[in-house]
Amino acid sequence: MQVLNTLKDLPVDAVYDLVVVGAGGAGMAAALFAALDGKKVLLVERTEFVGGTTALSAGTTWVPGTHHSATVNPTDTLSEAARYLSNAIGERTPAALRQAFLDHGAEAVTLAETRTEVKFRPYAKHPDYISDLGGSTLSGRALEPQPFDGRLLGDLFKLIRPPIPEFTVLGGMMVDRTDINHLLALSKNFASFKHSLKILLRHASDRLSHPRGTRLVMGNALIARLLYSLSKHPNVTLALQTRVDTFRRDAGRVTGLTLKAGTERLDVAVRGGVVLASGGFNRHPELRAQLLPGADMAWCPAGPGHTAEAHALAKGAGAVYGQGALSNAFWAPVSLRKRADGSTAVFPHFVMDRAKPGMLTVNRAGQRFVNESTSYHLFGMAMQATGSVPAYLVCDATALQKYGIGMVRPGASPKDLAPFLADGYLTQGASLDELAGQLGIDAAGLKASVQKINRYAETGVDPDFQRGVTAYQQNIGDAAAGTRNPNLGALTAAPYYALKLYPGDIGAATGFATDGNARVLDAAGQPIAGLYAVGNDMHSIMGGVYTAPGITIGPGLVFGYLAARHACARASPT
The missing domain is CATH 3.50.50.60 (FAD/NAD(P)-binding domain)
Structure with a gap:
């Protein structure tokens, strides 16, 4: 080549x-x-x-x-x-x-x-x-x-678009779902310790000669x-x-x-x-305004190259767009954070937090509007259909420690949380009233929503949005949590935390x-x-x-x- x-x-x-x-x-x-x-x-x-x-x-x-x-x-x-x-x-x-x-x-x-x-x-x-x-x-x-050994590419390695930095650890080490599970359990069983040690040593070796890890996944x-x-x-x-x-x-x-x-x-x-x-x-301003009205381009986590420059040429040759789609784009809830270099991190919330026990999502009225365990596409569509932009992903201290939230990793210490709290990506409240006040949302509505979800966690049944009733939803919950429903858990451990979600288009x-x-x-x-x-x-x-x-x-x-x-x-x- x-x-x-x-x-x-x-x-x-x-x-x-x-x-x-x-x-x-x-x-x-x-x-x-x-x-x-x-x-x-x-x-x-x-x-x-x-x-x-x-x-x-x-x-x-x-x-x-x-x-x-x-x-x-x-x-x-x-x-x-x-x-x-x-x-x-x-x-x-x-x-x-x-x-x-x-x-x-x-x-x-x-x-x-x-x-x-x-x-x-x-x-x-x-x-x-x-x-x-x-x-x-x-x-x-x-x-x-x-997985692939990027070292085999030689000089071509630098041509691969790097992953979203917030999806990596330790300065550019890529991890997939298997790796994450092992890293979280590395002190609990020998198999996870062995797997984790192997990829950590590999990454340490990579950083001696490469700007990021060469063990490529996903x-x-x-x-x-x-x-x-x-x-x-x-x-x-x-x-x-x-x-x-x-x-x-x-x-x-x-x-x-x-x-x-x-x-x-x-x-x-x-x-x-x-x-x-x-x-x-997705990154063509006029087409975006026409096909994705109200969705800010800054919320899009997809690659920067899809500007549709060639679309005008195809249309000039007689090409037409297809019709009848449920939506003109595929969606995911995203959270935003300014990086040190001035760029904005757009983090898609696919499976790691919103569907887990101890999490719920509300609008400005403090009310739930969606099944938090539905697919990220339906979640993003529900945000727009109900005018819940931004929405607020809320959890208690126990859920934060166990699952993390957005760019905040599981097991975060007070020191780890400090920069997220300082720049406003994460909001903390000693009580639900305080959290609502910090967010500028209705406190009574938030407390009522948490009280409901806590009752639903006891019964394992969510009569409002049927959270956790399908195999897909259960698969992204936490079957090991010991709750009646792997997607439902009570929010009882202060302090409470929240971050803002926006509907991000992940593809046309x-x-x-x-x-x-x-x-x-x-x-x-x-x-x-x-x-x-x-x-x-x-x-x-x-x-x-x-x-x-x-x-x-x-x-x-x-x-x-x-x-x-x-x-x-x-x-x-x-």
Whole structure:
């Protein structure tokens, strides 16, 4: 693989079989599948890093029916997965698109694992998010990228977008769910001590020669595996800090484009097609105002590259956005904190705090408005639907010590808490009245809500929002807490703590309408020759419904495979 930081290194008459716009997970997958077919590939990335939002994510990849599924859930079938998607999504997206994903998911994963360094493992238990619907499962469909040794990348290691700093420990050590559980239990059993010691020593060694840890997990591991695999193909060129300025068309077909890097411009021709994988519209100011009204861009925790610059070019070629989505974006509650360098940390609250016993979320009236254990997507949507922005995640001292809250880690000492309290990220009150006063919310409402949740913790039943009734909710609670309901616990230990939550968009759900080969469609529903869209540039097959973990990365991988296969079939042999 050739890596370019200047267009001067490309020949003026460059011709490629496939050009991929955007080097996130979906774009890198499309480029890799084309490279496996022996095609000449140009991968264009507007930032200095590869990985996009995938690099910042958990990297979970939802693909039903793979060989991994059979190892943990041998009774699951594609027909059951199709039934679940139909129950969850209905007519928000074409069933044929969902079926294309299901029909080709296993072959895409198998091809990646047998011919590249991309490797997955199944979660023993990782439920579909709407786990009370028919066809849902508790395991087998969500795949996790295996950890990767970043040292194998050599100089390419610096190209991977670093993870959100607040998701790392000890100055850049990445940890996944398994690591966290071991670190929390390192003094309780030998297995956890052994695991923790191994990764801690590895990190200490890394910091002698690297700016951060090289043991990569989650989304960073997936991106590193894609990059390492691409690096083995001399027919791939990666152009960083490069933008697409124009499309060139011939008889209605996209046949080339003009690239721009700084003041340099270069025309390139393409035989098979152009794949849009630029990450969606979320950081395009006008599109954001139109599609996500009221949601401040400062609340978005996703990668910085999804500016939709290429969307205007696609629309100029006749492309249209898909319709009918439940929401134009996928959501998560986030908390915000100013970093020492002046940037803002945007921390998504996925599973570590809000669903745990001893936690509840209220609005300015001090009233609950949501099932705290629902999926982060539904949580974010509920915040907006009820006008609960900001919302307030509240816990007592016991829950804070046991689970942490947001960027505050479990087991925090008074010294650890001091900077969070000093800058206002965390609010503390010796009583609920004092906490409410500090937050500027209704004290009577807050006390009534806490009294209710305390009663519900005794019975294990939440009659207001049915917290903890599904397998998904229970899985992100704490089964070891000893409460009647793993998601419910009393708030009785002063002092009390709270932080503010905002609805953060974690990815686009609305994108370009496509067919089952990821070809972009025009207003008449006809494919635009030579133009494809994958990842968040493609209208989500989930129709704005967050059905399961990894429902952006999984389809991104599979439709990246389908787009590359279709485009490469049209390209001349190289």
